[in-house]
Amino acid sequence: MPKVTIDNIEIEVPDGTTILQAARMIGGDVVPPAMCYYSKLETSGGYCRTCIVKVTQGSAKDPRPMPKPVASCRTPVMDGMVVQNRTAPDLLEARNGVVEFLLINHPLDCPICDQAGECHLQDLSYENGLAKSRYEFKRREFDKIDIGDKIKLHMTRCILCYRCVKVANQLCDGRVHGVLNRGDVSEISTYIQNSVDNDFSGNMIDVCPVGALTDKTFRFxxxxxxxxxxxxxxxCKKCDGKVALWMSNNEVLRVTGRKDTYGELESWICNECRFDKKEVSDWKIEGPRKIDRHSVISQNHYESLRQLKIDVSKQKNIAEKAHQDNK
Amino acid sequence: MSRQLLLEHINTPGIRGIKAFREKGGYSALEKALKTMKPDEVTEEVKKSGLRGRGGAGFPTGMKWSFLAKPDGVPRYLVCNADESEPGTFKDRYLMSHIPHSLVEGMIVSSYALGANTAYIYIRGEMLYVYHILEEAIAEAYEAGFLGKNILGTGYSLDLYVHPGGGAYICGEETALLESLEGKRGNPRIKPPFPAVKGLWQSPTVVNNVETIAAVPHIINMSGDEYAKIGIGKSTGTKLISACGHINKPGVYEIELGVPVEEFIYSDKYCGGIRNGKKLKAVVAGGSSVPILPGEMILKTPTGEPRLMSYESLSEGGFAGGTMLGSGGFIVMDEDTSIVKNLWNFTRFYHHESCGQCSPCREGTGWMEKILHKFMDGHATLKDIDLLWDIQSKIEGKTICPLGDAAAWPVASAIRHFRSEFEDYVRNPEKIKDIKHYYRLNNLQPVS
Incomplete structure (x- = not known):
């Protein structure tokens, strides 16, 4: 079993593990962000470049550093590999650059976007982005299209992570959607606005890291x-029927799959569960779902408020001190 | 004219056909290799010759061949990269359209060395007439018994196919080429695995440039050691250079590696000096993606030695003071050339050709083009120069394939060596009058 050191933490992992998976085994701050990688979808990852890390030692056998930052989601670990993520300032600078590239053509319409609050791009730009964009040109725009009667595609928000294409390839039969055109005008679309009509097509909503694919039964x-x-x-005869219900009072507003710490589905759910079962009586409710990560959703409902209060008082103190210093 | 191998018989009438080609000693390497040598011996000769990839990267070919995985029961493939689309490079097209059999013979010998029974020539879609020429040559080779089953009674079989692409620059990247050859969207693959392990249809594959493959028969004929004597140091053999731009005699020249750059530009044997008696301003030495160098830096290395046309000498001085031999697209610019305008044109090309798979290249190339457009429109500021520099540094090395680097290097080198010219564009907007005229002529819309 190869041993890998990520940010000075050593871990032994099975053969064929990628750097990102190894970092996730360690957990915490060393995990690089990943916008396009999805552990449940084969050949995903490598496109968004946010998960780049610096390899300062290739392996025990060949200790040379790798010349360029590598995509941690697609690079398998070697025995004796030394990886830097949060500890390399130049790498963080490079990652900030990637985040900036992802944002220059993103409309930043979070106030009217259904994904806001559970959007990976929001988290990513909060952690690695600039406060102000240096991009001063017109942003790329596309028309919104309906792909099927349940899914809305808003291509303007897309970051081209290819996850939904992989869902279409690997979960659905008779694939009708993919990537058209190339370069910065490439778009996810169906062939001449064909509808995506498949029992598991709804999962592409859940895998979308941004608000490009949204659930029409929940929009707004x-x-x-x-x-x-x-x-x-x-x-459920089609899937295992384990879902997360998003409720307001006694109303089921939305049904999604259950997502883990990294925003990945624990299991795929079918369209019947997702779109058609919107009554409480359809479901056996197990209890409130703990939302991991630093999501605003969990801040509101489940995290201890004491933590927040401490932070507020600390900031108050700092502000008062600064005020006095200025005097 | 110095030693010629590839283009030696270029002026022979009818050299496009198999008859004239064989009269000039064509297909003798094929007979020598298949009848008297083992596949490993052919690879060994190529290794000894020190032949380096002519497509741009300059990786030793023999080494590349020996990396090819050889598992039992899995077919191996040789693919020839004839998707020559680097701006400024037109050597492969010239070679293929004039002496197609040199490529066909090279393909057979190389396939024999690699143990491949199927080989492909992936040719760029725009060069459809060359495709027909190659098809004709292959048909002739089949007829002569050089292709097909049991070639020359040696028991070795090979099928050779030509496949035209759709004309995308990105399909010149080897993994994108393989994807396209498989019938998919031409997006580069994420490496590893490398093509030598999992290439075409998940089988071990070698991808080589046209010129590299065409050089193999000459190595077999004259032996690897003899070939290694041509050239200088680790840059062995001859190289086709496609010279263009403001020179008296543009065209394809075969040079022995190691010719001084000054001789190449000014000698009557080659480019014949700068057009209209103007002064040399800058040179892009190996196709549009290599760093641009000012005239005085291309003629002399940072240590003051005269610079030679070789892999090592051209890259002497690293990225700050050197460039690369690349694919041999030698673009010469005279004193009247606007570097900013030229850069804008290059960047426009890379923006158009980016495949859109990974974010730095997809978004960054477009951004750089828009900023350069601002320079053309005359409302750029001095800050934009630093912004351009910052963007290129964030693209370089962060992408899946080398297209990101190729888009970043010209920008970096132009700002590094010609920063004053960018500043000039900011301070004197009247300079750009001719560009606005160019817009009107070509019906282009300035970017808002």
Whole structure:
């Protein structure tokens, strides 16, 4: 079993593990962000370049550093590899650059976007982005299109992570959607606005890291942080029926799959569970769902407020001190 | 004229056909290799010759061949990269359209060395007439018994196919080429695995440039050691240079590696000096993606030695003071050339050709083009120069394939060596009058 050191933490991992998976085994701050990698989808990853890391020692056998930063999601670890993520300032600078590239053509319409609150791009730009854009030109725009009667595609928001294409390739039969054109005008689309009509096509909504693919049965119903996530299940012939319900009072506003710490689905759910079962009586509710990560959703509902209060008082003190210093 | 190998018989009438080609000693390397040598011996000769990839990167060919994985029961492939689309480079097209059999013979010998029973020539879609020429040559080779089953009674079989691409620059990148050859969207693959392990249809594959493959028969004929004597140091053999720009005699020249750059530009044997008696301003030495160098820096290395046309000498001085031999697209610019305008044109090309797979290249190339457009429109500021520099540094080395680097290097080198010219564009907007005229002529819309 190869041993790899990531940010000075050593871990032994099975053969064939990628750097990103190894970092996730360690957990915490050393995990690089990943916008396009999805562990449940084969050949995903490598496109967005946010997960780049610096390899300062290739392996025990060949200790040369790798000349360029590598995509951690697609690079397998070697025995004796030494990786830097948060500890390399030049790498963080490079990652900030990638985030800036992802944002220059993103409309930043978070106030009207259904994904806001559970958007990976929001988290990413909060952690690595600039406060102000240096891009001063017109942003790329596309028309919104309906792909099928349940899914809305808003290509303007897309960051071309290819996850939905992989879903279409690997989960659905009779694939009708993919990438058209090339360069910065390439777009995810169906062939001449064909509809995506498949029992598992709804999963592309869940894998979309931004608000490009949204659930038409939920669009503009509520901000996600006003809804309460509940674990629930039902007997379903197509999928295992384990879902998260997003409720407001006794109303089921939205059904999604259950997402883990890294925003990845625990299991794929079918379109019937996702779009058609919107009554509480359809489901056996297990209890409130804990939302991991630093999401606004979990801040509202589940995190201890004491933590927040401490932070507020600390900031107050700092502000007062600064005020006095200025005097 | 110095030693010629590839273009030796270029002026022979009918050299495009197999008859004239064989009269001039064509297909003798094929007979020598298949009848008297083992595949490993052919690879060994190529290794000894020190032949380096002619497509741009200059990786030793023999080494590349020996990296090819050889698992049992899995077919191996040789693919010839004839998707020559680097701006400024037109040597492969010239070679293929005039002496197509030199490529066909090279393909057979190389496939024999690699143990491939199927080989492909992936040719750029725009060069459809060359495609027909190659098809004709292959048909002739089949007829002569050089292709097909049991070639020359040696028991070795090879099928050779020509496949035209759609004309995308990105398909010159080897993994994108393989994707396109498989019938998919021409997006570069993420490496590893490398093509030598998992290439075409997940089988071990070698991808080589046209000129590299065409040089193999000459190595077999004259032996690797003899070939290694041509050239200088680690840059062995001859190289086709496609010279263009403001010179008296543009065209394809075969040079022995190691000719001084000054001789190449000014000697009557080659480019014949700068057009209209103007002064040399800058040179892009190996196709549009290599760093541009000012005249005095291309003629002399940073240590003051005269610079030679070789892999090492041209890259002497690193990225700050050197460039690369690249694919041999030698673009010469005289004193009247605007470096900013030229850079804008290059960047426009890379923006158009970016495949859109990974974010730095997809978004960054477009951004750089728009900023350069601002210079053309006359409302750029001095800050934009630093912004351009910052963007290129964030693209370089962060992308899946080398297109990101290729887009970043020209910008970096132009700002490094010609910063004053960018500043000039900011301070004297009247300079750009001719560009606005160019817009009107070509019906282009300035970017808002």
């Amino acid at each position: 119903k509520s901000r996600v942080w006003f809804t309460k996530p509940m674990d629930a299940h039902r007997d």
